[in-house]
Amino acid sequence: MTLELLLLALAAFFAGFVDAVAGGGGLVQLPALLAMYPDTPVASLFGTNKGASVWGTAAAAARYARRVRLPWHCLAGALxxxxxxxxxxxxxxxxxxTPWLRPAILIALVAVGVYTVQRRDLGLRQAPRWTGRREALAGAGVGAALGFYDGIFGPGTGAFLVFVLVRGFGYDFLHAxxxxxxxxxxxxxxxxxFFVGAGQILWPVSLVMAGANVAGALLGSRxxxxxxAPFVRVVFLSVVAALVLKMAVDCWLA
Known part of the structure; x- marks a missing residue:
């Protein structure tokens, strides 16, 4: 294994851990790819990132599904x-x-962070607001909106999902x-x-990173x-803070 692949594997492992807990793995994994392959088309690096992270996300989801009672009404609409x-x-x-998206997302992330810090009991107790069809319809709305955002831009999708499920649906941080x-x-x-169909994935790199991402995701979900919920809340706030810093730097340099 080359040094650059080893460094990317380490980045993918850490990304998998963080992402499994509170989202935000892209903060680590995608910048690492951009740094290692500056001359590679960005679309190919986005595809490589997705090709690695999907396996870690699936591994974490499978572990949660075995240990946590999932909100299936919400997920039936959201998925x-x-x-x-x-x-x-x-x-x-x-x-x-995308340039106009960055300031808007930055403001939203700051608001999410401030709100969560001020509400110290937010997300520490499982108290769902809806059940049945209403929960499924609300889940569909959230899934469509954040799914579109993830496809078109991406940064902070996991953190936004966790926050919406906590604040909007009444879940605690672990269930969210x-x-x-x-x-x-x-x-x-x-x-x-989409990226596979367009041939925009560096498969040897993606497969190495996928293995490391899965290992990190399993450790993170554990x-x-x-x-x-208290542990997830702390990691969530750390991810939001890192996202705010990254988006602020991006806005400054843009």
Whole structure:
């Protein structure tokens, strides 16, 4: 294994751990790819990133599904909607000017972080607001919106999903993280089918990173299950802070 592949594997392992707990793995994995392959088309690096992260996300989702009672009414609406939203977002990515998205996402992330810090009991207790059809319809709306966002832009999707499931649906952070992983699987698969069809994946790199990402995701989901909602909340706030810093730098340099 070359040094660059080893470094990418380490980045993928850490990304898998963080992403399994609270989202935000793309903060580590995609910049690592961009740094190692500066002359490679960005679309190919996006595809390689998705090709690696989808396996870690699926591994974390499978572990959560065995240990946590998942919100299936919400997921019944969210999963197909997220799949379609992400696929459509990936198709239209070249049509949307991303520079104006960065400041808007930065403001939203700051608001999410401040709100979560101020509400110290937020997400520490499982108290679903809806059941049945209403929960499924709300899940479909969230899945479509964040699936489209993930396909067209991406940064912070996992964190936004966790926050919406906590604040909007009344889940605690552990159940929100578990539900978010399954929705993330749908968005990753949808985007991945587009990149595979376009031939925009570096397969040898993606497969090495996928193995490391799965290992990190299994360790991260195990830590989340042991630490519960308080642990996930701390990691969530750390991810949001890192996202705010990254987006602020991107806005400054743009």
């Amino acid at each position: 197909p909607a997220a799949l379609l939203g992400a696929w459509w977002g990936a198709r239209t990515v070249s049509l949307v000017p 993280a578990a539900g978010a992983k399954l929705i993330n699987v749908a968005t990753n698969v949808a985007a991945l089918t 830590a989340a299950l042991r630490g519960g």
